[in-house]
Amino acid sequence: MKVAKFGGSSVASAEQLRKVANIIMEDPERRAIVVSAPGKRNKEDIKVTDLLIEIGEAYCSGESYDEPLAQVLARFRDITSELGLTDQVLAEIKQDVEKTIASDYSDAFKIDAIKAIGEDSSAKVLSEYLKTLGVEATYLNPKDAGIIVSDQPGNAQLLEESFEHLLKIRDRNEIVVIPGFFGYSKEGKLVTFSRGGSDITGSIVAAGVQADLYENFTDVDSVYCVNPNIVENPKEITSLTYKEMRELSYAGFSVFHDEALIPAFKASIPVCIKNTNNPNGLGTIIVSQKETGENPVVGIASDTGFLSLYVSKYLMNRELGFGRKLLHILEDEGISFEHTPSGIDDMSVIIRESQLPKDKEARVIERIKNELDPDTVYTERGLALIMIVGEGMNSTVGIAEKATSAFSKANVNLEMMNQGSSEVSMMFGIKAAGVDAAVKALYHVFFE
Ligand SMILES: Nc1ncnc2c1ncn2[C@@H]1O[C@H](COP(=O)(O)OP(=O)(O)O)[C@@H](O)[C@H]1O
Numbered sequence: 001m002k003v004a005k006f007g008g009s010s011v012a013s014a015e016q017l018r019k020v021a022n023i024i025m026e027d028p029e030r031r032a033i034v035v036s037a038p039g040k041r042n043k044e045d046i047k048v049t050d051l052l053i054e055i056g057e058a059y060c061s062g063e064s065y066d067e068p069l070a071q072v073l074a075r076f077r078d079i080t081s082e083l084g085l086t087d088q089v090l091a092e093i094k095q096d097v098e099k100t101i102a103s104d105y106s107d108a109f110k111i112d113a114i115k116a117i118g119e120d121s122s123a124k125v126l127s128e129y130l131k132t133l134g135v136e137a138t139y140l141n142p143k144d145a146g147i148i149v150s151d152q153p154g155n156a157q158l159l160e161e162s163f164e165h166l167l168k169i170r171d172r173n174e175i176v177v178i179p180g181f182f183g184y185s186k187e188g189k190l191v192t193f194s195r196g197g198s199d200i201t202g203s204i205v206a207a208g209v210q211a212d213l214y215e216n217f218t219d220v221d222s223v224y225c226v227n228p229n230i231v232e233n234p235k236e237i238t239s240l241t242y243k244e245m246r247e248l249s250y251a252g253f254s255v256f257h258d259e260a261l262i263p264a265f266k267a268s269i270p271v272c273i274k275n276t277n278n279p280n281g282l283g284t285i286i287v288s289q290k291e292t293g294e295n296p297v298v299g300i301a302s303d304t305g306f307l308s309l310y311v312s313k314y315l316m317n318r319e320l321g322f323g324r325k326l327l328h329i330l331e332d333e334g335i336s337f338e339h340t341p342s343g344i345d346d347m348s349v350i351i352r353e354s355q356l357p358k359d360k361e362a363r364v365i366e367r368i369k370n371e372l373d374p375d376t377v378y379t380e381r382g383l384a385l386i387m388i389v390g391e392g393m394n395s396t397v398g399i400a401e402k403a404t405s406a407f408s409k410a411n412v413n414l415e416m417m418n419q420g421s422s423e424v425s426m427m428f429g430i431k432a433a434g435v436d437a438a439v440k441a442l443y444h445v446f447f448e
């Protein structure tokens, strides 16, 4: 049995949904299907999820949400009319929005429930469409599938008991179409995963039904060794290990959600990234072990939007508990951190900028000054992280030298470098303005 997840670009229009239906019908093993909300049809388009968020936010700030709601309805009307389906889903969307708004949920849970309508409606539309083609297919809501999650709005975490529920899907004699991106808390509240989270649902379902393969259909032929929006026509990656893909997607390969690998990895299910527009292409396969190729580096990923919180104090190395106290302040303020490079008398904490808005920053700095008595404390915003990834890297001499020569050729100053903390990657911190030039230079030295 295979689980196939179709991303936003694959369900963005009637034309794309026809391709999806053909892919499903081509292989009888594709019995559990997970879908995203309609994504962009072209560069200027707006994702349905973004329109739904606009509805939720407009409601919360007391403004009219008529315009984004009309746009959501228009997106689905285009799809249903072109596929010759009824417009029942349009009435359901309106009802769901109204019901959510009238509920006694907090704003955060209301936004989650509205945000999920895109995936939910996609699944209803696809299952209806498959039925018109004579395929036995049923829409399966995550609550009925048993996807139980923590009650953290916009950032749900799966609860283990879900796997036992999902296993029952194996016994069904029909194709099930499950909306991605959300589950339900134990109290029955709808909670979404973080953005891009339909990949997570796909992986959870694959692990739950003990699938032979998790196929993730998107709009590119494979995972490329560098973001194709930075380097034109980069080399394709045919196979990757879970570890490599986890690091690459964490560090910016948005083609696959970084948290989506864990369920498939734990259940040893291979993941295949394929193109809905070219389903016969080989795609990229992600497995536990692969033969190491000639090049120890498999990919270069980058992401912006980081800041560094720098703290120095003479004899920090002798002060018991300094690091713990610093991280405790962050924990106390509800801030998660990414990395902590440190020296003898200094420590930096790398944090996503979204975690530390300016008002919170002022409070954190004040607390550090009062509670830790440092010599210096400041933040530096606008940083980018670049990660070079490959299983063979730690046994190859000269990778760091090659990388630093690339930064130097691109005239990009290194703010931070972290080698050895991870077995399969090397990380560099630079100013965000230099990120594209640095990635291009690194691609040149490692792949051209
Ligand atoms: N290294 C990479 N390899 C392939 N695609 C990448 C990579 N890095 C970023 N991407 C981007 O990821 C996109 C696919 O992910 P996404 O937009 O989430 O697709 P979907 O709509 O299927 O969920 C590609 O169109 C590409 O622009």
Ligand SMILES: N[C@@H](CC(=O)OP(=O)(O)O)C(=O)O
Residues within 6 Å of the ligand: 006, 007, 008, 009, 036, 037, 039, 047, 049, 050, 118, 180, 181, 194, 195, 196, 197, 198, 199
């Ligand atoms: N629709 C959601 C979840 C998702 O996974 O979408 P996509 O498959 O388009 O990345 C989002 O935009 O975040």
